[in-house]
Amino acid sequence: MIEVEHLCKTFTVSRRDAGIRQAVSALFRRETEKIRALDDVSFRIEPGEMVGYIGPNGAGKSSTIKVMSGILTPDSGVCRINGLVPWKQRKEHVRRIGVVFGQRSQLWWDIPVIDSFMLLKDIYRTPDAVFHKNLSQLTEMLSLQEILRTPARQLSLGQRMRCEIAASLLHEPAVLFLDEPTIGLDAASKLAVRDFICQLNREKGTTIILTTHDMQDIEALAGRIILIGKGKILMDGDIEDFRRQLSPVRTVTVSVRKFADMVLPDGVQLVQKQGETGGRMIFTTDTGKVAVPQLIGLLSEKLEMYDLSVENVSMDALVLSLYRKYQI
């Protein structure tokens, strides 16, 4: 179980304007500014949960992950993971967690991946039986057979990321932190990584905390979302809550043989019309006022439709509206 209470961390950032005079004066008097990276952050995560931790760049996501993985010492606040305080009992704590930083590499670049794995086995003091069981499972689930004997520097980004994830799981951690695990990956690799993460959570009950800017990751993976902005937790709930609260709007796209004029009820808007006399029409409806079935009934009365689709607002748009709402 992960308990985080009233976590605060302040960084000092130095500032100066461009130009020689400013640079010279900065030699004598330096202007600094305190940035509150974490401002009274609190949450609880139960074992086996899969949580998406989102927020714009610089919101404090990575700082939180770093505190939880024992890298960063906060100014104040409590963090207890399975009873241990990460920055105080670092060595015991990190033995039980796995961490993947999507933008960094933990594989030794000039030796084959399998050698890196063997080294990690000894570093974590994983018993032989556990290691070999996990290695063969991970090799199969992430299709690593072909690439284990290649030096890490010769792997593609997708291959490397699969190896990174495997590397963080060899010691069977109960908690896995993924900091932007799909950054820069192509569609196929992203899907492979997502499928694997789901499977891991389902089959082994690993608690997973994931930060990402890719909203499809969040949609595919996280049941629960924590939104952070300017160091503060702004929302904490499941995906459907987010949608309902933020966006009661649905988009209905119809293709028609011939356009027709009609009076639209309050709450429905025609956003776009493509084509001369017939083609695509895109409507949005506020489901609080006009429900989707109602709108479809209305449209089919007036128009000769041959195709129809209904969409939720995309996660990207949703998150953007959230950022706007909280002015972050």
Next chain:
Amino acid sequence: MQRTYPQWRQYLTLFKIRFIAGLQYRAAALAGIMTQFAWGGMTVLLYRAFYLADPAAFPQSFEAMCSYIWIQQAFLAIFMVWGMDPEPFNLIKSGDIAYELCRPVSIYWMWFVKSSAIRLAKAVLRCMPLLIFALLLPEPYRLILPDAGRLLLFAVSVLLALVNIVAFTLLIYISTFYTLDSTGLRSLLSTLAEFLSGGLIPLPFFPDSLQRVLALLPFAGMENTPLQLYNGTLTGSQAAFGIGMQLLWAAVMIGTGVVWMRCALKNVVAQGG
């Protein structure tokens, strides 16, 4: 999960993997050997010119001097303070130190073991051709093989020198947590260490008063002590004193490093990502 899996195994593996990785750089080793042949040869010729002018003006015989130079060149990879593993600097600068901190090992000992392994691997790979060559040279330029006792004393002292040098370079690594770029400090301290350890001129060539001070500094134990033990300049109580200072300074520098590292990690901020 906690089994009887000894902790030193972790560090042994770290050592092993770096050692093995170090052995794979054949071209670099060949280039190093060539340089050391040339450098050693040039130094021998330089001192020959001095000795021809006035052999009495020198504190040790030309034969001892040649042995000093050849052993120095053969084990240069251990002795060169400036030849530091660039990885810790990059880890600190780029923030990849984050991953190192996620490991259940002490960062200090991990870097210690890695640096030692790299130096030792390089030395093992390069020393043999040079030693064989130097042993086959004609008198008085050849490397003289001392008796087994002195050889053993030399071996112990070289290992202590390695420990001293690595402990010293670790202090430079840790300073990078505060300065972020240690190029200045690194070149200053490694040049200083090189000069005061006898890397450029053997310490017996220094004025007597200075020698007494130098013997107390940590640098003498990094190079001068093992080399003078080998060529027989350092014997008896002086030898015991030399090795004692090596032990003392190793303890002091390691102790300082361990404590300093602990303070530095408390303040570390891995930026970005």
